[in-house]
Amino acid sequence: MSLTRASVSPIRFAVLLTLGAAACYHGGAAGDDGGSSGSGSDSDSASSVGSASNGSTAGSNSTTAGSNSTTAGSNSTTEATSGDPTTSDPTTDSADTTGGMVVPSSGCGLAIGDLTHLTQIDAGNHIFSGNANGREYQVDVHPSVFDVDGNNTPQPLFFGIHGCYENIDNSRNNLFKFMINGGGDASRPFIAVYPKSEGDCWSNSPTSSDHAYLEEIYAQVYEDLCIDTQAIFFAGQSSGAFEASSLPIWNIYGELPGRTHAVAINAGGLPYRAPLPSPGDVDPVHFFGIHSDIDPVVPVANGRQARDFYLQVDGCSNTTGPLDPPTGCGDNGGQGQFACNCVAYDDCSSATPVLWCEHHWDVHYMPDWGPQAILDFFFDVY
Numbered sequence: 001m002s003l004t005r006a007s008v009s010p011i012r013f014a015v016l017l018t019l020g021a022a023a024c025y026h027g028g029a030a031g032d033d034g035g036s037s038g039s040g041s042d043s044d045s046a047s048s049v050g051s052a053s054n055g056s057t058a059g060s061n062s063t064t065a066g067s068n069s070t071t072a073g074s075n076s077t078t079e080a081t082s083g084d085p086t087t088s089d090p091t092t093d094s095a096d097t098t099g100g101m102v103v104p105s106s107g108c109g110l111a112i113g114d115l116t117h118l119t120q121i122d123a124g125n126h127i128f129s130g131n132a133n134g135r136e137y138q139v140d141v142h143p144s145v146f147d148v149d150g151n152n153t154p155q156p157l158f159f160g161i162h163g164c165y166e167n168i169d170n171s172r173n174n175l176f177k178f179m180i181n182g183g184g185d186a187s188r189p190f191i192a193v194y195p196k197s198e199g200d201c202w203s204n205s206p207t208s209s210d211h212a213y214l215e216e217i218y219a220q221v222y223e224d225l226c227i228d229t230q231a232i233f234f235a236g237q238s239s240g241a242f243e244a245s246s247l248p249i250w251n252i253y254g255e256l257p258g259r260t261h262a263v264a265i266n267a268g269g270l271p272y273r274a275p276l277p278s279p280g281d282v283d284p285v286h287f288f289g290i291h292s293d294i295d296p297v298v299p300v301a302n303g304r305q306a307r308d309f310y311l312q313v314d315g316c317s318n319t320t321g322p323l324d325p326p327t328g329c330g331d332n333g334g335q336g337q338f339a340c341n342c343v344a345y346d347d348c349s350s351a352t353p354v355l356w357c358e359h360h361w362d363v364h365y366m367p368d369w370g371p372q373a374i375l376d377f378f379f380d381v382y
Contacts, residue, residue, distance in 0.1 A: 101230065103257045104154040108226035112146060117220035125179070132216035133209070136196060138168050139221065140179045142189040149189070154228035156261070156382055157221065158192045159214075159247075163238030163267075164201040168194045175237050177371040188379050191225055193217060202243035204271035206250035210243070215252045222256055229257040233378045234264075237366050238298060241268020245306045248285045248313070249277060262286035262381050263310075264374040266366050267295055269302030270309055279312035284350030286381040287314070290357045290370055297364040307356050315349030320356075326376075328369035329359055353381065 112120055118128040118139060126141040145151055160176035162168075171194040173180065178192040195217055197203075203210040221227060232253075236244030245268060248260040263285055270276065287310040291303035311318070320343035329340035342357040355377070359367060 102154050103229045105222040105225065105227045105229055107151070107222060107224045108154060109150070109152050110224060110226075111151070115224040118224045130217065130220055132195075132220060133213045135198065135213055136168070137213075137217050138172070138194045139225070140172065140183075140192040140194070141225065142179070142183060142191065144186050144189040145191065145226070148186070151226045153189075154226050154231075156190045156231040156233060156378070157227045158190055158233045158235065158378060159244070160192060160194050161202065161234065161236040161240030161243050162194075162197070163236075163240050166237075166240075168196050175366050175371065176235055176374065178375060181372050182375050190378075191221070191227060193221060197239070197243075201239040203273060204239075204242045204246045205273040206246075207274070211250065211252065214247070215254055218252050218258065219254065219256060222258075229253075230259040231261045231382055232258055233262045233382075234260065235374050235378075236263075236265050236268055238267045238364065241265035241306075242271055245269065245310075246271035248310075249282055250274075259283070260285050262288070262378055264288040264290075264377055265303070265306065266290040266370055266374075267292065267298050267303065267364050268306065269298065270306045276309070279309055282313045284314050284352040285310065286352045286354075286377075288355045288357075288374065288377045290359070290367065290373070292361050292363065292367075293358045294360060294362045295364050296362060300358065307354065311345055311348075311354050313350075314352045314354055315347075316345040316354050317347040319346045320344060321346060323355060323357075325357060326369045326373035329357065329367065329373075 107115075115128075118130045121127050121129045121138075126143060126146060128139040128141065130137050130139065142155070145153075145155055158176075158178055160171045160178060162171040162175060166175070172178075172192075176192070176194075178190065182188055182190065195214060198209050198213065205211060218232075222229070234244040234247050236242070244263050244265050248263060249271065251258060251260060253259075260283070265288075267290070287307065289303050289307050291298075291300045293300045295303075323342040323344045325340040325342040329342070330338075338360040340357060340359045342355065345354040345356070348354060357373075361367060
């Protein structure tokens with residue numbers, strides 16, 4: 001299905017119904033699921049966004065954080081903050097479909113045998129393994145990248161960040177399915193990274209070993225593969241969704257060129273282990289949130305809190321228009337038999353849409369339609 005609205009790009013949620021997405025429990029110690037926000041309701045009322053303290057955490061491209069983060073009313077989203085976006089257009093000779101300019105990484109043109117950090121562990125499926133700060137990660141490379149293009153064209157980079165007690169294999173095969181769903185489409189090449197948290201869950205703090213690990217992964221992929229550094233995408237489930245929502249706030253690019261283009265989260269919320277900057281200090285980013293309104297592990301209020309923060313980041317209004325739900329969400333049969341309410345927010349001043357889908361399936365898992373919906377969203381906004 002597709003829906004074209006004046007305020008957003010056409011969103012193609014043509015989702016293959018792939019039953020059996022694995023559970024991603026977020027069952028750490030108390031507080032590991034995003035604090036104690038109240039349980040959700042069946043409506044799309046916005047939850048309060050907790051005030052940020054006067055900490056020294058950095059915004060996406062800033063060195064100091066603002067204070068007094070946003071609050072939302074019970075039946076409306078928060079108003080957008082003022083302030084100009086901090087992202088400047090990169091300057092090279094070729095444009096990508098993000099509307100900016102392509103800034104290629106240093107790995108463009110390298111052959112598989114010349115890679116410094118990555119080792120191919122499955123030649124048939126172009127799976128690579130790397131080691132960052134003593135911890136493994138894996139990379140799936142779309143067949144077109146080496147077989148057709150020779151690693152010469154900058155590609156979008158997708159991160160799939162698992163939930164508590166999950167692993168790389170589950171991220172690849174159940175949670176996100178980037179290559180399973182997208183590997184056969186030669187017109188949409190990409191590179192996908194699957195990291196592994198140090199502990200059972202992700203830390204979602206800019207000073208943590210997890211954050212340093214993600215920074216090192218980015219640096220290594222930057223040196224080995226041909227990525228479009230202005231098109232970095234993060235998808236997360238549960239604990240990984242809290243981590244993913246933190247990465248536009250505290251970026252992982254260091255001194256290298258890099259820009260977070262979009263974030264998609266399921267059953268997550270805002271990071272809660274460090275003070276947040278003002279939304280006006282965070283660069284605009286495309287945002288897509290999925291949450292059960294009766295999630296028994298992470299209340300829907302947490303997801304709405306993340307949504308409301310990014311509504312302010314992107315300068316969106318508190319009004320919405322209907323959005324066709326992903327195929328399978330709301331259908332009769334499978335997990336789709338439960339109600340699905342999807343909306344797109346209006347008047348986003350940064351031209352970065354904020355999309356939100358709530359469903360009424362009483363589990364914490366990634367819904368079976370979620371992986372394809374996230375992949376389609378990434379390519380729709382790329």
